[in-house]
Amino acid sequence: MISSLFENNLRWAAGRARMDPEYFRRLAGQQSPEYLWIGCSDSRVPANEIVGLDPGELFVHRNVANLTPPQDANFLSVLQFAVEILEVRHIIVCGHYGCGGVRAAVDGRRHGLIDHWLQPIACLCRRDAAELDGILDFEARVNLVCERNVLAQVESLADNPFVRDAWGRGQPLSIHGWIYSIQDGLLRDLETTRQGPAGARAATLKAQRGRPRRRRPE
Numbered sequence: 510m511i512s513s514l515f516e517n518n519l520r521w522a523a524g525r526a527r528m529d530p531e532y533f534r535r536l537a538g539q540q541s542p543e544y545l546w547i548g549c550s551d552s553r554v555p556a557n558e559i560v561g562l563d564p565g566e567l568f569v570h571r572n573v574a575n576l577t578p579p580q581d582a583n584f585l586s587v588l589q590f591a592v593e594i595l596e597v598r599h600i601i602v603c604g605h606y607g608c609g610g611v612r613a614a615v616d617g618r619r620h621g622l623i624d625h626w627l628q629p630i631a632c633l634c635r636r637d638a639a640e641l642d643g644i645l646d647f648e649a650r651v652n653l654v655c656e657r658n659v660l661a662q663v664e665s666l667a668d669n670p671f672v673r674d675a676w677g678r679g680q681p682l683s684i685h686g687w688i689y690s691i692q693d694g695l696l697r698d699l700e701t702t703r704q705g706p707a708g709a710r711a712a713t714l715k716a717q718r719g720r721p722r723r724r725r726p727e
């Protein structure tokens with residue numbers, strides 16, 4: 510029953526206020542999350558819940574198959590606001606095993622409009638076709654593409670002008686690639702964290718070595 514959602518809401522709000530009378534007043538004042546979460550729309554992957562964070566602690570963007578398309582105005586608006594206004598310290602791209610979006614891209618059949626949205630994953634499947642064709646179990650193939658998709662989104666983010674500008678300003682910002690298992694509720698870090706543009710450290714060291722010493726002010 511749809512009305513039960515309002516009853517749930519009343520119970521939830523009352524419970525929060527009982528635990529912390531200032532809770533809603535504080536949240537209404539401002540939000541200052543440290544994290545931007547880019548996850549799948551799948552109802553079984555509730556962002557705040559699986560990482561144990563309260564409202565106000567996680568800025569969330571979700572779409573089918575946790576994509577970061579560089580031409581999607583919705584995603585870009587979220588990204589710019591998170592990076593430039595909220596100044597989040599971490600961006601987390603979180604995929605999940607058994608993703609229906611990824612499965613639709615892997616199965617090679619036509620599904621309608623969603624095929625356009627999933628095109629980046631279909632391209633990824635074509636890129637890795639030789640390896641994927643060798644995996645006979647369909648679900649295992651889907652799960653490998655779930656991981657590869659997260660890696661591709663992290664790389665895409667690391668190339669995004671908003672992110673590159675933030676790094677250029679010296680703003681601390683890390684991009685993480687994680688994957689979640691609906692089977693056991695556990696997250697896994699795909700160890701693809703980026704904290705600057707590729708080759709940034711080498712370039713910075715070279716620049717520092719070549720830079721003349723600054724004279725002390727008189």
Ligand SMILES: [Zn+2]
Pocket residue numbers: 549550551573574575605607608609610611
């Ligand atoms: Zn999904």
